[in-house]
Amino acid sequence: MLPEAFAPQTRVIHGYERAYRMAGRGPVLLFLHGIGDDSSTWLDLLESLAGDFTVIAPDLLGHGFSAKPRADYSVAAYACGMRDLLTTLDVDRVTVVGHSLGGGVAMQFAYQFPERCERLVLVGSGGVGAGVHPLLRLAAAPGAGLVLPLLGTPPAVAALRGFAGLLRVFEDTDLDYVLTRYARLLERDTRSAFLRTLRSVVDWRGQVVNMLDRCYLTEGIPTLLVWGTEDSVVPSGHALRAHRAMPGSRLVLFEGAGHFPHRSDPERFLEILREFLAETPPAQYDRARWGKLLRAGRPQQQRLDTAEIPDAPTVSSGT
Template sequence: MSNIQTITMPKWGLSMQEGKVNGWLKQVGDAVEQGQEIVEVESEKIAGAVEAAATGVLRRQLANEEDVLPVGGLLGVIADASVSDADIDAFVADFLSNFKPADGEEEDQGPTTQKIEVNGHKLRYLKRGEGGEAMLLIHGFGGDLNNWLFNHEALATDREVYALDLPGHGESTKDVGEGNLAALADTVAAFLDAVGVASAHLVGHSMGGAVSLTVALRHPAKVRSLSLIGSAGLGSEINTGYIQGFVSAANRNALKPLLADLFADSSLVTRQLVDDLLKYKRLEGVGEALATLSDNLFADGHQSSVMADQLGELGKPVLVIWGEEDRIIPVAHAHAVSGKVQVEVLGNRGHMVQMEAANDVNRAIARFVG
């Protein structure tokens, strides 16, 4: 019965214990291709689609819309049309009788975040995967390593992949020093030294893209390639209303409409996402850190560092990924560099394209660094 494939509730992020079914994208009897999105589910933090692990026919849906299942729980079954209903029923019965949800106490089996001292400051990071050419994921302004919930594990199947909280963000030091790209880039280079990585593929989102570019310019030996997602540093325009609003927002009503601008589909802004960001913004030192970065990087309504003209001088492979509906940094910046580097623009996606089109982004990066 090895040609029967399960569709199970995924685990997105370290704390996810269960997920809710939002709706099926395929119906029983539909042919499905490996990699096709077949069911939408959501955790408390984010919603996303589960892909088919195999090509075949969707033979069973074992969870309905609004059902809540533990991580690993059986959502559905894919098999060839030639497999009998009796065999599938037996397979499902066997799965359900042997399935035990992971106990929250067993979380120590998986990776956990760690802290490391870099230049006298603590930085939080998460490492997944082993071996291969190392990769480092660098989040954007006001983000943290959880911005890579849908990407980290997928990218770590054949290599070690680190995600860190930049200074001023997440659970890292709130001291941003000079608060410019050079200071952030030097911290990233020192972080790679501290974890024993000589050079890495850098994947940067938004401000993290500008940081990645700056690392490549200041510490070229540390960088194997650049994947820049909705990146700062490639043009002068930026939605400064969003930046200033994010810096000053002090409550849910101020924050929620701003976060809607991050996604093409604003329904992805969950209550938990707003609450997590409010909690972060109330930490001591965060207000000063964000204001310092904003004043340095996005003064007078423009990006202060534009490095598009230096892409050709890097001597590194560069991939640029953008959501066509990006309301924070215009997609025009991607089109402007398309002659110089590889560019992928994804339709109906916004600034958080690595969340909204995670499977497409993961495949593009894996192909590029592969």
């Protein structure tokens, strides 16, 4: 498919421009990027999948080509924004693929709008534990907004490259990509949106939003978890927590990969995603069953198990 097919388009929703990429035909896959990123992170995958699926990759509000207003940047607001965008596109049901912050939004979308979620694919996802890299905790601290404008300057980028390489903050395959995203913080509106988004999910103690208490509701929703074993942003032990908390979920760990397994090994990621889509039927929402799950609540044994799992994984790969 020609690259022009994936050029950003926009819809105005609630007075704000929302950018998105959309192409293909067939069952719909919705791809959600992480904080400070944009829909271009998925481009290679979109081109490969558009022959068999309708692929939609938005720029979340405050990111990429979307508007960056003084607004609500909470995970719940992002989930509502995805519902509204899909409605304007006449799309009712989707398989949601979310990376990092986008994974948290994907889980929130499935929780708020279960009738619209066919499957979940969570990639290095936020929202399944407090642990997060200390640099994100620092960035969420008061006064960080005074320092962030400096991070996009050439001297700061060079210093960050050396610092990150020395301490292995990011894998080599991730570092250059992440640093290009830091450069955007020179823009005032982008920086403000980044801080509002970050502070809605992270504080000095770690991640604020935790979906583990509601993960049992994914019973009946086919769920795939993909993590890099060397993820230093969202510790890979979170994958095991999520796997235990989500009944029937599949877990695949990418040995040696960092926070962007879909970029470090796109061919393997694509193979696993296609296999998952082919082998799992889309979830069918049943209001009575949903109510029964809510009344029963989270299993007591599950509470004990998830609390005992460390941040570092005890296995290197598998399902």
